[in-house]
Amino acid sequence: MSSMAYTPAPTGTGLKATVQKFGSFLASMVMPNIGAFIAWGLITALFIPTGWIPNSSLGELVSPMITYLLPILIGYTGGRLVHGQRGAVIGAIATTGVVVGSSVPMFLGAMIAGPASAWVLKQFDKLTADRLRAGFEMLVDNFSLGIIGGGFAVLGKWAIGPAVNHVTDWAGTGVNWVLNHHLLPFVSILIEPAKVLFLNNAINHGVLDPLAVAQSAAHHKSILFMLESNPGPGLGILCAYLLFGPRALRPTVPGAIVIEFLGGIHEIYFPYILMKPRLILAAIAGGFAGISVFSITGAGLVASPSPGSIFAYLTETPRGSYFGVLAGVVVAAAVSFATASLLLGFGRGEKAEEIDGEDGATDSVDAAPDAVPDTAPAITTDTATVPVQSSPEGAPA
Numbered sequence: 001m002s003s004m005a006y007t008p009a010p011t012g013t014g015l016k017a018t019v020q021k022f023g024s025f026l027a028s029m030v031m032p033n034i035g036a037f038i039a040w041g042l043i044t045a046l047f048i049p050t051g052w053i054p055n056s057s058l059g060e061l062v063s064p065m066i067t068y069l070l071p072i073l074i075g076y077t078g079g080r081l082v083h084g085q086r087g088a089v090i091g092a093i094a095t096t097g098v099v100v101g102s103s104v105p106m107f108l109g110a111m112i113a114g115p116a117s118a119w120v121l122k123q124f125d126k127l128t129a130d131r132l133r134a135g136f137e138m139l140v141d142n143f144s145l146g147i148i149g150g151g152f153a154v155l156g157k158w159a160i161g162p163a164v165n166h167v168t169d170w171a172g173t174g175v176n177w178v179l180n181h182h183l184l185p186f187v188s189i190l191i192e193p194a195k196v197l198f199l200n201n202a203i204n205h206g207v208l209d210p211l212a213v214a215q216s217a218a219h220h221k222s223i224l225f226m227l228e229s230n231p232g233p234g235l236g237i238l239c240a241y242l243l244f245g246p247r248a249l250r251p252t253v254p255g256a257i258v259i260e261f262l263g264g265i266h267e268i269y270f271p272y273i274l275m276k277p278r279l280i281l282a283a284i285a286g287g288f289a290g291i292s293v294f295s296i297t298g299a300g301l302v303a304s305p306s307p308g309s310i311f312a313y314l315t316e317t318p319r320g321s322y323f324g325v326l327a328g329v330v331v332a333a334a335v336s337f338a339t340a341s342l343l344l345g346f347g348r349g350e351k352a353e354e355i356d357g358e359d360g361a362t363d364s365v366d367a368a369p370d371a372v373p374d375t376a377p378a379i380t381t382d383t384a385t386v387p388v389q390s391s392p393e394g395a396p397a
Contacts, residue, residue: 027271029078029111036073037267040065044307066201071099071106075114086125086141087118090149097153098161107198109156109164117152121145168202176207184223184295188287191228193280196270204228209304221300221318226291226325229308232332233286234269235261237279239333240340241272244347249275264307278343286336290328299324 047058072095079091091114098109124144132140178187194203212224238260242253259268273279299321305312317325
């Protein structure tokens with residue numbers, strides 16, 4: 001099965017279609033690897049020190065998987081989308097250069113390095129396609145992949161990786177500025193887009209958790225633990241997809257809801273937003289509403305909910321904060337659901353796309369006279385129904 005089969009093909013032209021195609025391409029790098037994300041999430045939920053059954057030995061699997069395995073899988077898939085198996089191999093090589101030495105999970109770097117390296121290799125293959133002497137094809141193919149792949153690995157180490165690290169640092173700086181100016185709900189404008197680019201762990205564990213731990217030590221709870229980890233916005237978006245999203249994807253949504261809300265694996269819903277980038281507004285609205293409720297009710301958690309499931313939330317909730325925590329999650333889910341449903345046109349956009357597809361099929365038949373069947377349809381007039389006879393080729397109608 002092609003990776004693109006995991007996402008519906010965008011239709012139409014113009015800026016909107018271009019953005020949808022770009023989002024669909026990004027999602028197509030992630031969707032085939034969702035099983036690996038689930039495996040990592042389950043291992044994390046079970047075996048880390050704050051997990052359900054802590055195990056220091058098995059917990060050692062968590063860091064290598066999120067640091068190396070998942071980004072390399074994404075880079076491999078992205079390269080395969082661009083240039084088949086050769087693109088997949090060079091995508092994995094280039095991504096390795098990006099992840100080595102990085103301080104944050106390089107999902108964004110993998111989405112850049114994998115397709116870019118595969119595209120360069122594709123152009124080289126086109127250039128040499130008809131110029132190789134017989135017997136030299138394998139030699140040139142292997143050395144070109146190795147040389148270009150090695151170059152991109154170095155480029156990833158020196159340029160792409162540091163650039164993504166800078167983006168993460170800027171996001172963290174923005175979050176700190178919002179916190180210092182007491183504009184807490186507005187932090188969703190930065191956090192939610194960063195989450196969709198798979199910078200959620202970097203922001204949560206690299207920026208928010210250190211601040212939250214200090215606040216929790218002083219006040220026995222902290223709202224900062226809930227800024228990124230709230231499962232409500234993701235739940236609302238998935239519910240909107242279930243009712244009003246593309247019909248081809250609706251069967252996948254119930255499982256995603258269970259994994260996201262009960263299992264706390266938020267990465268499961270990011271590809272759904274990438275396929276419809278305008279839904280980031282629903283995530284921002286839901287996050288804004290949830291944080292507002294947390295602030296008004298004085299809610300907070302005693303530690304980081306890892307993973308961000310409703311069970312982890314309840315486990316880390318101190319006495320006196322249950323109402324505020326649950327209310328914030330429910331309101332966030334409701335607001336994101338309402339916003340996402342509106343952005344999805346309450347399913348009307350899906351019906352319009354189906355009609356457009358049918359019209360396109362009709363137009364293709366009209367444009368191909370050879371495909372018209374021998375027996376033509378009847379023409380209905382005001383007085384009678386007259387069958388239209390097909391004329392022999394070259395004879396007058």
